[in-house]
Amino acid sequence: MGGIARVLAALGIVALVGLVEGSPFGSGDPAELAMAGIVALALTPLLGRPAGTRSRISRDLVTPVAVAMIYFGLHGALHSGLAIAPDRTASPVLAAVAFGLFVVLFCATSWLLRNPQHSLARRMHAHFYGGLFLDEWFTRWTLRIWPFRAPSARTTSASASGGLDR
Numbered sequence: 001m002g003g004i005a006r007v008l009a010a011l012g013i014v015a016l017v018g019l020v021e022g023s024p025f026g027s028g029d030p031a032e033l034a035m036a037g038i039v040a041l042a043l044t045p046l047l048g049r050p051a052g053t054r055s056r057i058s059r060d061l062v063t064p065v066a067v068a069m070i071y072f073g074l075h076g077a078l079h080s081g082l083a084i085a086p087d088r089t090a091s092p093v094l095a096a097v098a099f100g101l102f103v104v105l106f107c108a109t110s111w112l113l114r115n116p117q118h119s120l121a122r123r124m125h126a127h128f129y130g131g132l133f134l135d136e137w138f139t140r141w142t143l144r145i146w147p148f149r150a151p152s153a154r155t156t157s158a159s160a161s162g163g164l165d166r
Contacts, residue, residue, distance in 0.1 A: 002030070002110045003044075005038070006047045006048050007041070007044050008045050010040040010041070010043040010044045010046075010047055011040045011066065013043060013045065013064050013065055013068055014036050014037075014039050014040040015036075015069055015139060016065075017065060017068040017069050017072055018036055018068075018072055019070065021072040021073060021076060025142070029090060030090050030091070030092040030094075030095035031090035031094075031095050033095065034090075034095040034096070034098055034099040035075075037099050037103075038099065038102050039068060039071050039101075041102055041103070041106045042067075043064040043067060043068060044065045044106070046063050046067065047060055047064055048060070061080075112124070112128075113150070
């Protein structure tokens with residue numbers, strides 16, 4: 001199954017399960033619709049995996065449907081169990097931007113998986129493998145806000161001797 005066909009199949013599964021469980025489509029909340037689209041993007045890789053030991057129906061249909069049912073079931077249970085009633089719906093623009101960013105990430109990941117020997121993919125591999133070095137950015141930012149101050153030499157020698165001056 002081609003890439004576009006898998007995305008459309010995943011959207012169909014999410015729509016079917018969402019309608020059956022009554023989750024994202026009844027309220028018309030843009031955030032819930034965006035999340036349904038993101039779940040569909042997450043299910044897409046499950047719809048065309050290489051053949052394994054399981055039957056084709058189990059691999060291509062049951063697993064994505066089960067994942068979508070679990071997501072919408074937990075979403076509905078937490079939503080009703082916590083009695084969350086938002087005062088207003090999310091901004092359609094923000095929901096569209098969030099969904100658009102996930103689509104861009106999905107397309108970039110798909111392209112990198114299909115073209116691992118491309119020069120851009122080889123250049124970006126170290127950055128992606130290192131998690132874009134986000135921990136280093138966060139550490140630098142944190143140290144600008146709360147700079148580290150080394151203890152003074154007197155405090156260090158007192159603590160080394162057990163707190164007693166000899």
